[in-house]
Every structure is written in structure tokens, then in C-alpha cells.
Amino acid sequence: MMASCTLFPSILAFLLCSSAVVVVESGIGVNWGTLSVHRLSPETVVNLLKGNKISKVKLFDADPHSLKALMGSGIEVMVGITNDMLAALSSSSAASDLWVSQNVSRYMVKGGVNIKYVAVGNEPFLTSYSGQYQSYVLPAMMNLQQSLAKANLAGMVKLVVPCNADAYESSLPSQGAFRPELTQIMTQLVTLLNSNGSPFIVNIYPFLSLYGSSDFPQDYAFFEGTTHSVMDGPNVYSNAFDGNFDTLVAALGKLGFGQMPIVIGEVGWPTDGALSANLSAAKAFNQGLVNHVLSNKGTPLRPGVPPMDVYLFSLFDEGAKSVLPGNFERHWGIFSFDGQAKYSLNLGNGLLKNAKDVQYLPSRWCVANPSRDLSGVTDHFKIACSYADCTTLNYGGSCNGIGAKGNISYAFNSYYQVRKQNPQSCEFDGLGMVTFLDPSVGDCRFLVGVADGSTNSPGFSLGSRKTVSALVILWGVYIFLM
DSSP, rough: OOOSSTTOOHHHHHHHSSOOOOOOOOEEEEEEOOOOSSOOHHHHHHHHHHHHOEEEEEESOOOOOHHHTTTTTTEEEEEEEEEGGGGHHOOOOOHHHHHIIIIIIITOOOOOOOEEEEEEEETTOOGGGGGTGGGGHHHHHHHHHHHHHHOOOOOEEEEEEEEGGGGOOOOOOOOEEEEGGGGGHHHHHHHHHHHTOOOEEEEEHHHHHHHHHHTTTTGGGGSOOOSSSSEEEEEOOOSSSHHHHHHHHHHHHHTTOOOEEEEEEEEEOOSBBBBSSSHHHHHHHHHHHHHHHTTOOOOOOOOEEEOSSSEEEEBOOOSSSOOOOOOOGGOOOOOOOSSSSSOBBBBSSSSSOOOSOOOBSSSSEEOOTTTSTTTHHHHHHHHHHSOOOOOOGGTTTTTTHHHHHHHHHHHHHHHHHHHOOOGGOOGGTTEEEEEEEEOOEEEOOOOOOOOSSSSSSSOOOOOOSSOOOEEEETTTTTGGOO
């Protein structure tokens, strides 16, 4: 059933409703986030994408360095507009025109960037935002659509809104419905998306369901069969992904859009920072997901029709992300920060290949000086971990069992590498010392930073995708030091 376009002003309705639905080839893409304390150069990242035949990439902003590197690559790109920009874009067509000019038109030239989508906000209807961005989404989309039309790009670039799966709910997939307070705006949004030939984008995270509930059956999060299948009338669900997906299908159907194309904007499994976050689980989930999608099996409510596209989260670990959701937030990458595949994974084009020509800092580390009294180290430890990433030291992390001195050395070294091995960054009032012997222990890797990032300045840039805390709360890590 096609919804009418009567929700919008006549001129804009004509503009939007005259666009035909475009069917594109589905595939596996990746999210390229940049909230990292160690960043590879964008050129190295693009070469990594090309080397692995990854043809679709989703950005969380319109970073000019990333877009410049993507020019001429042929990779299909989704650029993002952060939530904090929605208010300005919703209230000013001039602001919208300027944004499109600077972040879309500039790059869509011969030999330029293949920008396919513009993501208007990122999960703007998230429950925890308490409606903060809700009223800005549609006006911003209308202004942006007009701006794209002025630039003669309306037929080439589609506006989308990545939504969190908490936008809908039900006890069974077939009973899926959008949250009551979102029904009106979702009706308007999907009408607009449908009229413009855009898909509905949703982020689905079975890991978070498992992490957040001790009652969630672990095998139901994966794709290898379960003893906890969900029976929904004649339909049987053996994995959480299909159940979540079909809940959205049912919710869209209740609004009259049961056939709307769906893109998975984010899905993945972290490798560290929680008990259920590890390499074997991440490999099992991501490979199972890829195999499931590429089989074209579909779901019970959409047999033979898999998601239009799936963007794995994430390309790299991001050591500067907020850890408010959990320490695992910094460890979603299928590649480590330096472009090395964490585990064997086949995205349909062969096993992952490592980044080439990565330039590392010299092979040296900063560790706790064994000849010094470390009783006064707590403040230094806190400061080091407020700049660097120490989440692997926490409960469930890969470095959780290396002991008190190990914790101190790990923190010192993490800070030292973030500071590009500046000699002063290993002083810590004489408590630190530089070593040329790798202090890594078992699965706990003491990293060496990369030298080919986009900036040589110490520290890291604060991104706008999610607030990065000025100080990291170190859950119990330094109790060993008290």
C-alpha cells in the first residue's frame, strides 16, 4: 500500500512524490568512525576498503579529509549530519543550502565521491534523548531536500534517518509497532522516505540485548541454531536479528508501508570490554550475519528478501568513544586501530586483508619503573587513562588479569603512545621508564602507535557523534592501587 503525500505542502509534495523508487544492488558495507586516539590516514583507510572490495561505507559526519580520500574510489558513501546540527538545518534554508554546497555538491563532480545517502541525524528518536531532536528531523529533511533539488542532486542523493531499534516494540515480531509517542512522526517520516525512494535505516544490536539482560538466551543472539526459538504463529525465529528485523517489518506494515526497503545501518559484535565481548563471539556473529544475508534467505515476514544493505559496525576500534554504554563501546572494529584484521572474516570477497604500508612509531613502550615505590601512582594512573583508552583493564577485558603493576604499565604506555612517544609523556614524576622489550602478556597487547595519522598533535580530537568524557570513569580499575 502506497501512502499519500498529502502530509506535505503542495510544491514540496510534488518534488518528493515525483521521485521514483530506485532499486540498488544490496551488499555488505562498513561504518567508518573516527573517534580514535590513533587514526590511520584517510588514504590508508580507503586503500584498505578497496583492498577488501568493500564497496559501501557509512560516515557519521562529512569529514573533509575522509571525503577527499574517497574521491575517485567508486565506493558508495553515506555522509552524516550530527544531531546537534538538526536545529539549525530545520530552521534555515540558507543553512541547509550551505551544508549541501560544502558537504555534497563540492564532492559530487567528475572523478569525485559517490555520495548515495545523507543521514539526517543519528538515532534522533532514541528513548534516552527524551524527544530532544524529534521536532527537528522532518523540517531539516524538507530543507535539505529542497537544497539538493537546487543543486540538481535530488535524484542522485537520498535522505535517510538512521533509527535505533528502540523506536519499535512488541512481544512477538508480528505484533511490532512503533512506540506510541512516535506513531505520528514515524507515519510522516516513512511517507517522506517512501515518496523519495529512500529506505528505512535501522540499527540492530543483538549483543546489547544479551549484555543488558541476564535472561536473554545467548545462543539466540547468534545464527548457529538455538534451543530457545521464538514461536510466532506459523513463523519460527531462531535468531534475534530476524526477530528484530521482522518486528520493524510489522511496524512499517501497520503504517501502510509493509514493503518499504530496509537497510541495516549498524550491526556488529565487540571484541573486548565485557564478558560476552571477545574475538570468537565477534567472529561467530559477524560471519553468521554475513552468510545469512548473502544467502538471500530473508526472514519469515520477508522470505527471499534480505535487507537492502547491511553496514557492519565497525571498521575500526574507536578509543575516544564515550564508555557510558559500557567499556565495549571502544572495541567494535573488525580491524584493530592499525588496520590489522582481528579475526578471519569473509564478507563475500575472501578473508579480510590487513592494511598495507602502515607506519608505526618506534618499537618502544613506557612501563612502571620497577625500582620505584608506586604507592603514589593513583593520580598519574587516572590522568593517563583520561587521555588514553584503558578499558581493556576493566572486568571482562583482555587485560583484566595482569595485576597491579601491569595495570600501571598499561596505562602509562597507552598515554605514551597517544602522545606520539614524547619522552616527557613517560616521566610520571619518575615512576615511568621506556623499554624496548614488548611488555604484552598473553592476549593483553601493549600497543605501539601509528605514525601516519591525519594529525601529529598529541592527544585526540573530540568528535561530535557522541560526547567524549573529559575524564574516563575507571570502574574499579585502580582499586588495586589504593
